[in-house]
Amino acid sequence: MRNGILTSNSAGNSGPFPVTVSNYAPWSLTVAASTIDRKFVARMQLGNGQMFTNPTATIFYSDAWKDVMAPIVVSFSSRGPSPISPDILKPDITAPGVDTLAGWSPLSPSSVYYDDERSTLFNIISGTSMSCPHASGAAAYVKALHPNWSPAAIKSALMTTAYVMDPRKNEDLEFAYGSGQINPVAARDPGLVFDASETDYINFLCKQGYNTSTLRLVTGDNMTNVGAANSTYKASLYMPALISVTVEPSVLTFSAVGETQTFTVNVTGPAISQQPITSGAITWTDGTYVVRTPLVVYNYIPGAPYILDSGESMAPGSTPTFQHSSVYQKIGSIGHRKTHY
Template sequence: MVAPTKWLGGCDASDDIDNAGCNGKLIGARVFSKGIQAQTSSKGGQMNQTVVNSPWDYMGHGSHTLSTAGGGFVPGASAFGHGIGTAKGGSPWAHVASYKACYNEGCTSLDVLKAILTAVEEGVDVLSLSLGEPRAIDYAGDAIAIGTSLAISKGIVVVASAGNSGPQPATVTNVAPWILTVAASTMDRIFQVDVIFGATTIQGQSLSNSTLGNQEYEMISGENANFEDQSATDSAMCLPGSLDPSKVSNKIVVCTRGGGTISTGQVVKEAGGAGMVLCEGSGSDSSISAEPHVIPAAHCSYSQCREILDYLQSTTSPPVGQIKIREAKVGVTPSPMMADFSSRGPNTITPEILKPDITAPGVSVIAAYSQGVSPTGRSFDDRRVPYTVQSGTSMACPHVAGVAGLLKATYPNWSPAMIKSAIMTTATTGANDGSGIRDKMGTAATPFNYGSGHVNPVRALDPGLVYDTTPRDYANFICSLRPTSTEGLLPTSPPLPLSDLLIPLLLGADADPFECSQLGGVDGPENLNYPSIATTCLPVSGSVTVKRRVKNVGGGAPTYTASVTEPGGVRVTVQPSTLSFGGEIAEEEKDFTVMLEVHDAAVAADYVFGGIEWSDVDGGHRVWSPIVATTKCG
């Protein structure tokens, strides 16, 4: 949660920020633990560190995400010597504040809600929320949706993780339309390691901080390294207690992934192994990752490991090999690619709102880490590091929060929706090899994977046009939904309708005269002035018309022309197809409509994807909005 340019405590603006007693970066840290029982955490083998009621980060997650959003410049940062360079957050000059509401056991809704409301009260500019429910739930039962609706009314940008339940569809969370929901994708950097055997070299990934150098070691498969009375199936996965030290001592052990990657390396280490090759299971070539293994190790795909296993079975002399840790490789193609774990659309609560909104780097991200816990989080690991690599939509979220902070500083009078729109409509949908963004299996990704595309901070600073969504627009959106009770979250009796709960938060003092019944015919949720378009229940005969409005923030008197990429089986008409701004009115707004008409019902029976791009010839702006459509309902 990125704080504003005012001090929240410990210092004030007149203090010397270099003074040892005054921290010029982290200006506030609070803890919320009403729903968590007292506990202790191991540090240095001693169970004496109180976790509850302390804002200290004993998990590393908070340090990693906060430094990604707003960390200052740190030269010479690396993860175990890999990826050495100057680290910085997305908003490196921002003041930051930490609101701790989650622990090893998880989070409670009331703690999260109180943390959000406290941050709002203390005047933060951006909320970066690397947390969420396991699945999307109705807004009235979602503490994050409720708390952030108040944040939006106060002009606070809200950015949140999409969830880590991919690649299954309909798993995206944090789907309230006032939240900027972030998926995770790769960068063009990998942490590679060579496995050399016979005349063959294959590449895996690793963050091992030790290497076997140029020395060859005998290799053995875990399947052949079992105790006589132990299952070869267990030893193939190098499960605890399955490896015979007399068989693996001072050898490279080839294990098939069955449990955690880090704990597998510890099993090999305890059995006396010199190194480990960790193989993905049958058919899985997409989930290899760089991990801080406790021994020299390489994580390799299934197809590559088949070569190793074939070599071990074919040679008559003792098989030997090497593990060589290499420098981080940059310029990897294609990138970005969608992370397997990144949650996918469609939005199960309101399918007329496309989620996720955007994707950002969330795989093997180097950032600061708590030295109160090992880089693996395991008790057997006594290492402590200031920086490490982590992956997740938790890591992608603060990248976008940092960009939002830059936009807030550049355009302090922009609404949260304008900042959100600038980030979404300037995103890119291409990879660095000239293709479109793909998933990890090489299949073309869709807006259900990446939303509007991959974040582009430079383009976001000059978006040309933005879709501004006001709190009153959100109130109209709430009115267009079915009433939903708050039973189970807040102690109300009888339960409140959804509109009675959220509209006062969105509109504040203006909520009193606002009643859904006064609106007459309430527009459907697809007519919320959102930077993307999603429609369901398209009639096989007939059409659906969606309303939008855009605001000129590029200055001058530009004329924008719409170009359309039609979804399969759907004809799209934009009216008017050109928008001319006079230049006399600052941030002038123009309305347009998008008519969608099915011409091939068989194709449109599934979700189909397209988009609209507004472009001005002279200004070089390209304002992109994805379109998702289907004849299916719900």
């Protein structure tokens, strides 16, 4: 990070259990793995050379799948929250990580069987080690277009332009997919970025071990204009009704590229003994650009299971508790009833 290099890491393959995410440093890009909702079947060749082909079928348009929810996070992809910094949302982003055609050492067996003597230069591989290169390549792509951008700015561009993933198919919500499915084309021109310096991260590290209410804000409240010189962005909030979120100011006006504006996010909600997880988003738009940051509210108790809630299935009259909140890669001051960013 000091040398202007973004570190891209795998989230790990210990899912679907919570708090299993690895590589959770706030300055790194932690990548989860996604898959699709169908399989592609080809011919199968046995060891004796005999070839089998499945019966063919005709697909009629009227019988096509409706309301598909792909991509989805694959079950083995490690989940958040971060075990050491629960205020920071991890993983950061999701990329394809299942059945990837990748290079393979001819010295290694081509299957999981140790006595497999076959040799191949390519193999079909699944894992966050496959999704991470997708994100690394996307980061390099953005860096090539914007060589002066910091690692934090590149990470922000990838996260705020990601495809929104469907919570109906991803029960762990942002703890599974972070900001969503990576969208490299949109990331090259994000409109706004959240930036952070080396000093910001050092201050964060120095505050580790303090009461969470004393943690300094790392990043997320300062937005830098990298889009049109004269632009006005308006904030839109997407949160469950029982959580109150306000943004001050709700309109940001920029007159030059590189100009920075500051905003504050306030989250309020009654304290109860339950431990739900709710999520939503703050979206800034000027009519051309859409800059989205996820907002996750949850009550963090080390070692306790997490009750996941998309906000749509909450019973009438129920009230969510929160102590720790995560917005993008931001550290917030934490309280039972009010959280400031």
